[in-house]
Amino acid sequence: MLCRACLRVACDFKxxxxxxxxxxxEVTNLQLEKQSCALVSASST
Structure with missing residues (x-):
């Protein structure tokens, strides 16, 4: 998984x-990263 900071950047800027x-x-499964992005976005709003 990407580090949380990188996840934030990816989520924020799509x-x-x-x-x-x-x-x-670091990226082994981009789809999994996208799912994590959705979770991070949901938990941060």
């Missing part, structure tokens, strides 16, 4: 492709 490219070695 720039998953760029985040994935920047952290390609």
């Amino acid at each position: 720039r998953w492709e760029q985040v994935a490219l920047t952290h390609v070695q």
